[in-house]
Amino acid sequence: MSQAIQIYDTTLRDGTQGEGVSFTVAAKLRVAEKLDQFGIDYIEGGWPGSNPRDLAFFEEAKKLKLHHAKIAAFGSTRRASLPAEEDPQLKLLLEADTPVVTIFGKTWLLHITEILRTTAEENLKMIEDSVRFLTENGREVIYDAEHFFDGYCDDPDYALQTLEAAKRGGAINLTLCDTNGGKLVSEVEAIVGKVCAHFPDTLVGVHCHNDSGLGVAVSLAGIDAGATLVQGTMNGVGERNGNANLTTIIPNLVLKMKREMNCKSQLSKLRDLSLFVDEMANRSHDMKAPFVGASAFAHKGGVHADAAAKVKESYEHIEPELVGNRTRVLVSDMSGRSSVMMKAKEVGVDLDAHPDELREFLGKLKELEYKGYEYEAADASFKLLLNRYLNGKKDDVELIGYRVMVGHQTAMNRTVSEATVQLKVGDEIHHTVAESNGPVGALDAALRKAIAPVFPEISEVELIDFKVRILDSQHGTDAIIRVQIESTDGKEIWGTVGASDNIIEATWEALIDSVEYKILLHSEGK
Template structure:
């Protein structure tokens, strides 16, 4: 045989059992390469796969991101870096390990799956730091909270800003997104108080780096908005004869001394509002037409208040080169959406201004 692969088809074996089984098979067939094919039904797909290698197996099978029937197959995005970085094994793909996160995201995109933010090595949260003391310690001694250098697998350190954040967390986050802050600045204390107040009102910046950077620029640098809202209106109507629901949005903004008044129609209110906003400001800021909304999340906070609960809207946007997140919060879902949309296009305008 070219190889002899042992399959834990129902995913029920424990690490000790796989160690013993693989060890016996390797000893009995010393001239034949032995492999393992494991499933994740017991939550041990990666662990038993690595145990098989430790016991003498030379081949390990799995799938990218653990995609597979039932609870999935052994996850190669976890197995591969463990084999290379922790176990010192030679793999043909070792030279491309820094592309592992990109490959993971690509597979999820092609499969139309939401990426697992908590995935080891490649997840967005794999090297994220939130609490003030935690983030401060990570900044001083990275390996105290990061078991490898994130860049080895194409990931990076992320600092999450929340009501747990202290001065050090904000300083680290500002540095991460390219904003220089003076730790001794009296404005920084006021900014921290403002940040906590905003989070109390429902805003969350853990997945909204763009909104956070805009907030920093407005609060600490006095940056003015690129356009001024005069007003907007959204209407939703059902056309029975055509059996469809249509939304219409009207947006009126002031850019410099000029007032731009536009109307747009779409199947839903978010699309209509987005189109109307773009039409209003594109004549002055044409770069915003490159922006595409790629994710839209709504979270109801304090649901015990029912229809009057605060709603947080998080939007993910891209211009084909960068991806950024923005946030809005209100007891009105349209207002929360408007805030997130405005931050999205404001951030694109900021990106363009930083190029010049």
């Protein structure tokens, strides 16, 4: 039986080198706890001494009650011609007080002579001395062989000597790094195989980047060739094009390659973990991400949706639930009868009772799509449309009129918007006024103010995203505008849509659908 694979997560160190990625200390601690709960084996927390945030993290991390994962501090080998015990950076690694220390050293002679400005012999001593110093001070040491594949291609004998130096020092794992992400699958597989053959009694790992779009592929090839540890980041964040993506690597290892690992039992929580890490990093989630993206199991074409409805595996390579995802049907002008019926069932509307009206509804849907509406990310608007069209459900709120004014107050150096809304709720007329920085905020505030006395549940609703897209931009200011809004009540998230050649009207349509949907949820007891 093949050896279990260990997962080494470097989101909190290497991942933070990615453009637009940043974690507060509190966020790093929360992510570390989530990674531990998921069953990750090693969590690289940062580089002590590189910045105050990492020092603060290691201090606070001592208080974490982790159940499985080991925290690793990251650093480099000692400086040339400086004893390991006197190297300030190695001292900081010890002060981080982590059970594991990962240090990187040079493999490529180009780096040794031109960047470190030292000799090949001294570099070998730097590696061995540094690993031994940390090991003798009670640390497990993982050795990251930087630019290993470039170095191996340049001088394979010397590249292997660097690994031998780390092994003599006491490293528990020799991780081969494709630091610039430039190697192909066949190259990585061949070289990892040779290293594993050269060190039959030593654990080998791989650390790959995505510069050639192959970060996941070369990592899996490394495992196939004999590596038993894989490094990467959640959602593939990292410097340049990012690190190998663990949210893709892990399910491939478990579901496709049938490899054992500690986090296997937690695989159904993978999507939640992916979303959580993005939330902590204040990033938008990648809808197209394999396995965990919202679009990973989404079907739009009528033929695909129909086939997936009959035999799911015909268009889905795994059961989405295995990674915490779900099948989605996207309703568009490409949709056929099967797509709409599946989508209706997904949002809780039974179309079996309306066979005659369905054809007419399909025509109406295609007409709306032609006018600029799009329901792929607007499940709430779609459900409301179904209820209005097929069930004859009347809206709870009837618009009488609204007016939005935008003005600039020079004396106060500010722009302010004012919205007036007149609505009929039941038998009563509600007329309200609200101000905000922008017209959308003012319109939203006036709408809420008008209906909250009758539907107090509206106070729970918060707008979390607002997107505007101009359709047919060649028409300039007369172009159709689509507005899509995401709302939440703290329990559910829903999307609504509006379309018009007037941005305020399109916004109103999306806003009123948002509150109508919340009223519907409340009436259904959700």
